[in-house]
Amino acid sequence: MRLHDDEVPIDLELVRRLLRGQAPDLAGRDLRPAPAQGTDNLMFILGGDLVVRLPRKAAAVDGLLVERRWLATLAPRLPLGVPLPVVDGEPTSDYPFPWAVCRWLPGAPVAPGGLRTEDVPRLAEFVRALRAADPTGGPPVPPGRRAGPLSAYDAVFERALGPAARVDPGLVDQRRARAVWHAARDAPAWSAPGVWVHRDLYGGNLLTAGGRLSGVIDFGGLAVGDPAGDVMAAFHVVTSEDRGAFRALLAVDDDTWARGRAWALAQGLEALPYYLDTHPGMVAMARQAVAATLADQG
Structure with a gap:
């Protein structure tokens, strides 16, 4: 299903043509749509x-x-599997954008708020390892995006709040939401050098296999910025009972925790009305993020 008004048409035959033209050794493999689709990219499993x-x-x-x-x-x-690119595809007359063939990571996504207690240290280890990697030359967080200054996102937050509250007034307490956002926005911003952040560690991008957390996918938000961009995971997938342990493993100070909470809230408020009729997985993410951030006592 189309999610955005400005999507380009993509189907199996188009993908076949791209493969025949740029990766002919792979073009004869079985090709089928992935069972779960991203909001930024369409995905087709190639040969398993x-x-x-x-x-x-x-x-x-x-x-x-x-x-x-x-x-x-x-x-x-990184201590968890990631989808390494193996082919760098280029635009054609049929398709106007670069594309890629990557390693397929098997596994099931983590449900919103569903990270098992035993996987909390594994997720924290991944975040710490990413944060510790040398950021030299890495792309900075784009202006006005997650893991940048909250003040640059203020107008977006306000535009998202009303529609989200109209969708679910019982979930979205506008007074409390503004208090959470303003407290983080008005707190000291991240002033140390930027670190690598994934910026989208919600359940759909975390995979489990064999009963344990095994992989992280969709690095389209990868950038160098505020570590609060990955503290957001505390409100997406970590249970309220395990949230304190996750915070301690990451050694998160009060201001960074507040910013991570606010970013998760903003993401949920934006996604709830936008994907309401098209993407149940994103709606579930949104409801989890809003509920967890508004219930958290900081």
């Missing part, structure tokens, strides 16, 4: 061990290029 990723729209291209440039460098430093 690879996946073709194609940006849905122009705004998703930069993220794909970041993945192609940096994942191979970061992967050896």
